[in-house]
Amino acid sequence: MKLATKLRVAVLMGAVGLVETLCQTGAIARFTMIPPSEMASSLWRLLYAGKLQTDMTRTLLAVCAALTAAIVVGFVAGAVVHAIPRVRRTIDPLLSAYYSVPVFVFYPMFIVLFGLNDIPKIIIGFLYAVAAMTINTLNGLDRVAPVLLKTARVFRMGRAATGFRVVLPAAAPYLFTGVKLAVAYSFIGVVGSEFILSSGGLGYQIGFAYHNFDNRTMYALILFILGLVMIVNMSLHAWEKMLMARRGYQ
Amino acid sequence: MSDAHVALKGVTRVYQRAGQEPLEALGPIDLDLSAGEFFAVVGPSGCGKSTLLDVIAGLSQASAGTVSIEGKPVRGVVPESVGVVFQDDASFPWLTVEDNIAFGLNRQGMDAAETNRRVAQALALMGLNDFARAYPAQLSGGMRQRVCIARTLVLQPRLILLDEPFGALDQQTRLLMGDELLNLWRKTGATILLITHALDEAAMLSDRVGVMSARPGRFLEIVETGWPRGRDSTIVASPDFGRVTGRLWSLLRAESLKAMQYQTGAARP
Amino acid sequence: MKTALPQAGLGARAFDFAVFAGLVLAVWQLAHVVGGEVAMTSPLGTLVFTARSIASGELWPHFEATLGAFAIAYVLAASMGVLAGAVLGYHRLSGEVAEPVLVAVYSIPKVTLYPIILLFFGIGIGAEVAFGALHGVIPITLFTMNGVRNIKPVYIKAARTMRIRPYDLLRTVLLPATLPEVFTGLRVGFSLTLIGTLLSEMFGSRRGIGFMLMQAIGLHHMDIIMSLTFLLVMFALMANAAMLVIDHRLHRRA
Structure with missing residues (x-):
């Protein structure tokens, strides 16, 4: 293991230990924070009793819906915009300004339009993720080396064959980055919306527990969501590294 | 139709530019390559060497004139008997x-x-x-x-087009790759057209060297090297090698100077 | 494979953009016509309503509250981010230790941490500032760290051959060399701090634009929602555009 990795593990473990001590000794009051060990045991009980299943399914389904739509729409939009320079010229500045807009402010509008169901949070998750996919698709297509396209012509390849056999694999690393970001963003959009105002889902349950002063459940849920998202993000990161290593990049 | 492997007659390439006068990149060029020949093209930077290769390969269309390979005209599609290696x-x-x-x-x-x-x-x-x-x-x-x-x-392929294939490599590696290329050429019996900016590479490898002018590129002279088919990189030590590269440079010096002035804007084509 | 854009004049660009803006307005108007006044205010209606509520002055207390919390949060995020980024960029090992943690925290739904902040700070401006700063500080740290890391050693070597004193080295070489990256961080951090501040107002607050937005949901006041959303989006876009101009200028020079 690298020295930096060892140090990182040590620092993180030290931080958790410190919080544990502060909570156990009462330096941090119980109604502010419960010790990390209790968060974990409380989460274990919730999982064991199967109390999270309904909300977890609901959140994950919403994330999947937002993510799928974002990947499909983002990829198609990227490919179309890339093919039409005039549209590209108009869209480019908007894409670079996209993430400066606080997308969550549209949430109240969608609630009034569609009602307090899962549709508004799926739309917010989609809106958060779709631009990342579009931007990275454009980026990937931009970076296909011209000499590879020339090579395809030397092999007398048609448009479809060039697209599938040369352009797509050449752009693949960037498309993967787009997907990775889209996953993180759709989680942020969906869980954030649930937390602000919704009728169910993991984010909603955190808010519910907070309003009922149920710290044990609240901290267990926070631990669960953050753990879940981090595991998903890190798995994608590791997969990406494996793919890149297979191409010989370190 | 001549019986040459590759025949170019009056080939030019003109780029139309919106709002500006058209850019004459190449030609007119007349050239016959016989089957199994090793032909190199040298010229100052920006003279249209790579454009010439693209036109022969069918990667871009000649504005005027004809290109034919094995008697068949080349139009927008790379013929099956042609292989291309890029820089x-x-x-x-x-x-x-x-x-x-x-x-x-x-x-x-x-x-x-x-x-x-x-x-x-x-x-x-x-x-x-x-x-x-x-x-x-x-x-x-x-x-x-x-x-x-x-x-x-x-x-x-029966015709191999090489567009500065060793341009990104260091000098020693280039000499060794040159030897290997000569070996391949002898073993395959293919016709080779090599585009290069390195005079020594052109002089060492080829039967004939076409020296191109500054833009729009056309052939100033085609220099015969007179090497035997069994040559290798050791010929760089022979006095004849010095004579050939000397001849190439005397033809190119004025043209390279012109090309440099185009780049710095000191002169216009 | 980046398609070389034809040299389009400013006129052609402005025309294309106008067509695009017209399209957006047309879709908005269409939604208004199809959905009716209750579902969606028309573009013109939104504009008129916005102008009227600004003129009436009833927006100001909320606007001031949001702006106040945001400003403090941004100053905190910027100063802490630049400082932390400089240290982590200069001390390579610390940077290597911290970077993956920062990136991981950057890409989680931080909104779930808000109840914890509320429990520590209590409902009020303290929690809003803390949550806004939490959003903004990470990108500023990451960009600054990379800016400091990527100073070319040859710059420092060149400066040393000219026998420059440490203070002058900082002023004439190190700062100008890192400024473009730091500024990009400040621009991204601006947007994220704004999101954080608004989110905190939307969840648990008694004031601010975020609070007004949430309050309007219960009463189905679509006109208020539309006009506040419009104002916030315009504010974010214009602030970003202004910072982007400076950003581009800095990067072109670098």
């Missing part, structure tokens, strides 16, 4: 070395046994045996260029 690394980073080499054969629908045989042969010929399963990113620039040459060779 920029064109190996596919998502394929292993052997899959890269097999790429063209797979496109043609060649059967597996013949594909494997040809790939194995090309790997051995290009000294890539130990790297068959490696990915291009794990190889040096010179090795990747070998992969691209091998990928072209397995298709057994």
Whole structure:
């Protein structure tokens, strides 16, 4: 293991230990924070009793819906915009300004339009993720080396064959980055919306527990969501590294 | 129609530019290459050397004149008997070395046994045996260029067009790659057209060297080297080699100066 | 494979953009016509309503509250981010230790941490500032760290051959060399701090634009929602555009 990795593990473990001590000794009051060990045991009980299943399914389904739509729409939009320079010229500045807009402010509008169901949070998750996919698709297509396209012509390849056999694999690393970001963003959009105002889902349950002063459940849920998202993000990161290593990049 | 392998008659290439006068990049060019010949093209930077190669390959269309290969006119499609190696690394980073080499054969629908045989042969010929399963990113620039040459060779082209294939390599590697190229040329019997900016490379490798003018590029003179077919890089030590490169430079010096002035804006074509 | 854009004049660009803006307005108007006044205010209606509520002055207390919390949060995020980024960029090992943690925290739904902040700070401006700063500080740290890391050693070597004193080295070489990256961080951090501040107002607050937005949901006041959303989006876009101009200028020079 690298020295930096060892140090990182040590620092993180030290931080958790410190919080544990502060909570156990009462330096941090119980109604502010419960010790990390209790968060974990409380989460274990919730999982064991199967109390999270309904909300977890609901959140994950919403994330999947937002993510799928974002990947499909983002990829198609990227490919179309890339093919039409005039549209590209108009869209480019908007894409670079996209993430400066606080997308969550549209949430109240969608609630009034569609009602307090899962549709508004799926739309917010989609809106958060779709631009990342579009931007990275454009980026990937931009970076296909011209000499590879020339090579395809030397092999007398048609448009479809060039697209599938040369352009797509050449752009693949960037498309993967787009997907990775889209996953993180759709989680942020969906869980954030649930937390602000919704009728169910993991984010909603955190808010519910907070309003009922149920710290044990609240901290267990926070631990669960953050753990879940981090595991998903890190798995994608590791997969990406494996793919890149297979191409010989370190 | 002449019986030359490659015949160019009055070929020009003009780029139309919106709001500006058209740019004459090339020609007019007349050129006959006989079968099995090694022909090099040298010229100042920006003279249209690469444009000439693109036009011969069918990668871009001549504005006027005709290109024919083996008696058939070339129009917008690369003929099947032609292989091209570019200066920029064109190996596919998502394929292993052997899959890269097999790429063209797979496109043609060649059967597996013949594909494997040809790939194995090309790997051995290009000294890539130990790297068959490696990915291009794990190889040096010179090795990747070998992969691209091998990928072209397995298709057994009768005409090989090389666009500054060693341009990104260091001088010693270039000399050695030159030797290997001569070997391939003798073994395959193919006709080779090599575009280069290196006078010594052109002088050492070819039967004839076409010296191009500054833009729009046309041939100032075609220099015969008179080397035997069994030559190799040791000829750089011979007095004749000095005579040939000297002749090339005396033709090119004024043209290179012109090209440099175009670049700095001190003069216009 | 980046397609070379034809040299389009400013006129052609402005025309294309106008067509695009017209399209957006047309879709908005269409939604208004199809959905009716209750579902969606028309573009013109939104504009008129916005102008009227600004003129009436009833927006100001909320606007001031949001702006106040945001400003403090941004100053905190910027100063802490630049400082932390400089240290982590200069001390390589610390940077290597911290970077993956920062990236991981950057890409989680931080909104779930808000109840914890509320429990520590209590409902009020303290929690809003803390949550806004939490959003903004990470990108500023990451960009600054990379800016400091990527100073070319040859710059420092060149400066030393000219026998420059440490203070002058900082002023004439190190700062100008890192400024473009730091500024990009400040621009991204601006947007994220704004999101954080608004989110905190939307969840648990008694004031601010975020609170007004949430309050309007219960009463189905679509006109208020549309006009506040419009104002916030315009504010974010214009602030970003202004910072982007400076950003581009810095990067072109670098």
